[in-house]
Amino acid sequence: MSRTVLRRVQLVLLSAAILITGLCAILVAAAWRNDRTIDADRGTATAEVLSAGPRRSTISFYTTDGVNHNPSVGVLYPSELSVGDRIKVEYSRSDPELVRVAGRSAVVAVVPAASVAAGTWLVVGAIMVLLAVGHHRGDGSRPESSPDVPRTVDP
Numbered sequence: 001m002s003r004t005v006l007r008r009v010q011l012v013l014l015s016a017a018i019l020i021t022g023l024c025a026i027l028v029a030a031a032w033r034n035d036r037t038i039d040a041d042r043g044t045a046t047a048e049v050l051s052a053g054p055r056r057s058t059i060s061f062y063t064t065d066g067v068n069h070n071p072s073v074g075v076l077y078p079s080e081l082s083v084g085d086r087i088k089v090e091y092s093r094s095d096p097e098l099v100r101v102a103g104r105s106a107v108v109a110v111v112p113a114a115s116v117a118a119g120t121w122l123v124v125g126a127i128m129v130l131l132a133v134g135h136h137r138g139d140g141s142r143p144e145s146s147p148d149v150p151r152t153v154d155p
Contacts, residue, residue, distance in 0.1 A: 006135045010128050017124040024113040031106035034076060038100060043093040047075070049085040057081045059099070061089055069096045076100035077108050 001009075047061035050070070057078035060070045075081075075089060077100055088102035 001131075001135055003135070006131060009131060013124045013128055017120050020120045021117045024117040028106060028109050028113050031076070031109040034098060035100070035106045037095070037098055038090055038092045041093045043091050043096070044102065045089055045091065047087055047089045047099070049081045049083055049087060052078065052081040052083050052085075054079060059087070059089065061091075061099070063091070063093070063096050067096070069099075071097045071099050073097070077104035079108070 043063060045061040045063060047059040050058045050060055055078070056074045058070065059075045060068060062068050069091075076098075081087065081101070089099050090102050091099035
């Protein structure tokens with residue numbers, strides 16, 4: 001692999017790692033924004049879990065004005081819910097589609113996002129090191145003999 005190709009591959013890897021890290025930061029920032037929106041005009045209710053999954057759970061709840069809501073995007077921070085559970089939720093009274101499990105916040109999004117970012121940098125770093133080592137082994141820039149081995153001179 002030529003030096004130019006190696007440099008381009010490294011730039012692509014670096015760009016991908018920066019992009020993934022940026023997306024993780026945006027994810028956490030969006031979770032904080034959603035929490036602030038809910039906290040600014042908070043309503044509380046008891047909801048029934050209609051479907052449950054580790055990343056998305058759907059619920060049904062009634063607001064204080066008696067209107068039934070089934071948020072299309074589900075509930076925020078849905079881990080450890082089971083179908084049929086009755087849970088306390090907090091929602092934005094100005095936008096009842098924005099609802100989270102009571103007592104949970106964006107803090108639960110930090111560890112997974114940070115783990116993805118850290119894992120990305122570990123993988124990209126390892127690949128970049130392997131590529132650089134492979135390139136230096138194959139380009140002839142290494143001396144013929146090791147500095148630890150004394151040179152012999154023919155008489």
